Amino acid sequence: MSKSLLRTDKEIAEIYGRHSQTVYRVCYAYMKNPMDTEDAVQETFFRLIDKNPVLESVEHEKAWLIRTATNICKDELRHWWRRHEDIDDHPEIEAADTAETDEVLRAVTELPDKYKTVIYLYYYEGYNSAEIAAILRKPKATIRYHLSEARKLLKERLGAFYET
Secondary structure, three states, X not given: OOOOOOOOHHHHHHHHHHHHHXXXXXXXXXXXXXXXXXXXXXXXXXXXXXHOOOOOOHHHHHHHHHHHHHHHHHHHHHOHHHHOOOHHHOHHHXXXXXXXXXXXXXXXXXXXXXXXXXXXXHHHOOOOHHHHHHHHOOOHHHHHHHHHHHHHHHHHHHHHHOOO
């Protein structure tokens, strides 16, 4: 009988330990509240278990998880019920948002999706534009343009807080 290609509980726990904070921050940038963020993180790791992709290195693991988390959040935000949901039905979301985020992070989370991901990966995770292009499967020039535009938007929104 051949060895199973499925990951063991220990391997999943190790991957979770290495990348859970990164996945949480990526999801929070999209979802903007802890409850939805935790759901997206859980779904990301569930997909890792379910799909069982072949991941060649720790960096490949991280890239796969970031791309998967981003797609899960975008899908969730496009869902029909989100367009009809009233924020007044969830006062805890606003309280959690103001209590747990600073002004800069809030400005990043309010950027359009195409900008917030590249800003997060560049400044918070330390990837360069070529690496981000590989993770997001986009041309390097597009990533550099998105970084430039995102910086302009952040400078407008943050004013005195913005430093180059």
